[in-house]
């Protein structure tokens with residue numbers, strides 16, 4: 634795999650860091666990008682460069698420096714992401730935009746920069762991090778869920794368009810995993826003490842935090858992505874989740890909406906410690 638160059642975004646923390654390190658352990662040559670890499674942070678086995686996927690100059694500099702170091706990428710992994718927990722009604726537009734800028738426009742902007750390099754090579758692979766929330770909605774993740782649905786739709790279109798150039802697209806759809814940093818899970822300014830959503834928000838976000846704290850092992854996800862990237866062909870979707878989250882996706886598609894929403898609604902109103 635030493636001749637396979639991977640560029641990965643959002644690699645300073647959580648699943649991006651675990652994936653970057655797993656790829657390096659598996660012999661890929663990894664160039665890792667994140668804003669924290671401009672402040673001295675490192676990812677083991679990777680060449681780390683500063684990268685802000687919401688800033689055109691930063692992305693251009695990353696492409697220049699990564700190309701100079703390792704040459705054009707065989708694989709781009711778009712992992713940078715963030716979450717602002719809030720109620721759909723009261724998200725300030727600035728927060729919705731911030732989440733879309735990072736989770737969706739950031740991926741699209743990196744893809745636009747990398748596609749000409751891959752076309753020139755005549756092959757390439759692009760891995761876009763989505764989420765189970767790219768497939769179904771849960772309360773108080775409206776901004777995030779919208780951004781991940783955008784990633785899903787965009788990636789399906791992209792796959793059809795770039796196949797003739799020998800470029801494959803894979804969506805990674807993780808369920809809850811441990812180690813996502815709380816630093817990237819802000820609460821919306823719209824949730825004030827007198828918000829009509831406050832009680833439901835406190836209950837719901839406690840369930841969300843509990844599920845993530847008890848989520849799957851991020852190292853196993855990294856290893857699974859590395860194994861998949863060694864295969865001759867990529868699946869369109871790599872869903873990496875606990876059985877109950879697989880079942881939730883199936884029920885979402887099978888059950889009448891009202892029944893599914895009743896089940897999900899009561900799940901996020903339960904009391905957890």
Ligand SMILES: NC(=O)c1ccc[n+]([C@@H]2O[C@H](COP(=O)([O-])OP(=O)(O)OC[C@H]3O[C@@H](n4cnc5c(N)ncnc54)[C@H](OP(=O)(O)O)[C@@H]3O)[C@@H](O)[C@H]2O)c1
Nearest residue numbers: 643645646647648667668669685686713714810813814817
């Ligand atoms: N953890 C989970 O359970 C879970 C579940 C489903 C999907 N996901 C997806 O997996 C990915 C990683 O999430 P996570 O929770 O594991 O990680 P995380 O701990 O929340 O870390 C987020 C990463 O994104 C980077 N990032 C944020 N804004 C950025 C920007 N503007 N430019 C470049 N990098 C940026 C951060 O680095 P800097 O701050 O250093 O830039 C950090 O490395 C995300 O796409 C997320 O949606 C995670």
